[in-house]
Amino acid sequence: MNNPLIRKLQQFTKLSSDERQVLEQVAAEGVRQLGTREDIIREGDKPQALNLILSGWACRYKHLEDGRRQIIAFFLPGDLCDNHVFVLREMDHSVGTLTPVTFAQIPRRRIDEITLEYPRVTQALWWESLVNTAIQREWTVSLGQRDALERMAHLLCELFLRLRSVGLTQENRCELPLTQSELADAMGLSTVHVNRTLQELRAANLIVLKGRTLTIPDLDALQSAGQFNPNYLHLEHEGRHLDANE
Template sequence: MPNPLVRKLENFIRLTSEEKQALEKIAQPTRRLGPREDVVRDGDRPRHVNVVLEGWACRYKQLEDGRRQVISIFLPGDLCDPHVFVLRKMDHSLGTLTSVVLAEIPETAIREITQQYPRVAEALWWEMLVTAAIQREWTVSLGQRLATERLGHLFCELFLRLRAVGMTNDTSCEFPITQADLGDAMGLSTVHINRTLKELRAAGLIRLRGRQLTIPDFSALQAASLFDPSYLHYERDPLNTAED
């Protein structure tokens, strides 16, 4: 089971084994959390860069009156803001969706590895820019897409991101998040998430039982959701790339 951060970055640049070893060394498990726990809280001073090694996590923001928006979803291999230290305070929280294993990387370790290995620095740049692109695409989804398109688009995105770290097989992947959390992420009520899932299932676009998602015909879901994967900036189309 290779390190998911290394695996993810290799979608952009193939790294030397020295570079990979350096990355693996700083991205070791240091913290385990259960589902629905906070990793860092809004207002905290950031102390490390968190990398998800196992499980799903998220950024979220809670309004004074309790409304909650999940701002982004973190999958294995994802890392939160490699340069977050520049800001004094978190302006949002990080929380787990499932049980999670994290690597907490200190500021110095990031600085050292990027100074020593320019290709790792470039790969981290790519990671940041793609994270920003995903955030923009969520803006588009929330602003323009209807509920079916919005959910379908999310399924397409998460499937490709999971495939990029080797966490899919054929047309299926784990999908361990609740409909309530899906609602908070998509700006929809739990009830409407449920209705919309029913509709996507009825249209044969997805199967979703327990914690398993199947997309029997990716291009059909893609067309129905107006999903264009170019914002993910994978050099090699992950749908057509053989596993290592």
């Protein structure tokens, strides 16, 4: 199964072969590629399509007038960049790439067709939307209450589990292509503070960072350091009662 959206939605419920096929088809339409630090859609643009990340990393962000940036979310393979974006007259934030990205632009009519014809897919997309909202709540808690080490540990746990859910980890390792500046923009810290926090995690043998690869020697220990409870990711096949028989 190559389509990361299907992998992701099947964390919620088992899809039928017809449902998987239509999602494969829609992900193969309107495929585009962008390089690093390019915008998929900008604040002020009128959204015309739903963007599905197929490979690479992107982020949702806001710029202040003086140029400062806040990263509000990370988008990984299988993520939809807001599946209800069509209700907006114009974008109130931007979505940009952090690495080279391949993504599918899915027209609204295709989404409407799929959700009308395949109610199980509709339920799974609602789950995906609710998980994204839960992730945003956890980020708010981190910014408001967790200290720097807890924020970093929590974020790394989250990214690892999200990547694992779409088959993009190898044992206790995953890709981590984020710069310290990008981590700082996401966590409300300075780059100096991010560097110091990463060093603390390394010294405690909670993480190993080599190039773009993150290794987590003991996931339970890292979760404890970040006061991380994975329940908000809802990865326990909560839609099993909707499972397809085929």
